[in-house]
Amino acid sequence: DMQMTQSPSTLSASVGDRVTITCRASQSISSWLAWYQQKPGKAPKLLIYKASSLESGVPSRFSGSGSGTEFTLTISSLQPDDFATYYCQQYNSLWTFGQGTKVEIK
Amino acid sequence: EVQLLESGGGLVQPGGSLRLSCAASGFTFRSYCMSWVRQTPGKGLEWVSGISANGGSTYYADSVKGRFTISRDNSKNMLYLQVNSQRAEDTAVYYCAKGAGGIFSALNSWGQGTLVTVSS
Secondary structure, rough: OOEEEOOOOOOEEEOOOOOEEEEEEOOOOOOOOOEEOOOOOOOOOOEEOOOOOEEOOOOOOOEEEEEEEEEEEEEEEOOOHHEEEEEEEEEEOOOOEEOOOOEEEE | EEEEEEOOEEEEEOOOOEEEEEEEOOOHHHOOEEEEEEOOOOOEEEEEEOOOOOOEEEEEEEOOOEEEEEEEOOOOEEEEEEEOOHHHHOOEEEEEEEEEOOOOOOEEOOOOOEEEOOOO
């Protein structure tokens, strides 16, 4: 079974910080990886697809990179609206989510 | 504007059944794969089931295979999830989500979710 592992599970940061979240796949998924942002009580929102493509309307401070088994989501300068939980998801074979990374205020 | 509106959640006893529905609008429903994703309260996201644009192919997570059935009615722009033999661990918010394109794709629009509680 495909496993997606995110790190860290929780990240404490300040407004303006550069933030990086890592996602590792248990087997190669090429670039079939998406990143989502979820706020409490809300549905997830697609940020990045195909590892590095920015979804329409998503601020350019969000970027994704990687291929194969290792991927990163970077927020170049953390804004107050960015405190949320972030999930990676592979869609190379069915769909599998990582366990999530909560970005909290330091 | 894409809109997905889930309904049908509620309280169900262990072993019971429910049918979840998702009404879609704002896009050509028959052209896109759709999925159901659930989230246990306070926990992470779990993909549950997916269906191709024409309904001819269906996919399930191992945790629900044999108990859940996904279907769609493209004439009514509706997605369904029949959930049988409910277990306590099926308690979750169930989201319907639209695929971005292709059989396996990112999920680019989500409904607001419907809560299913399995309890006696």
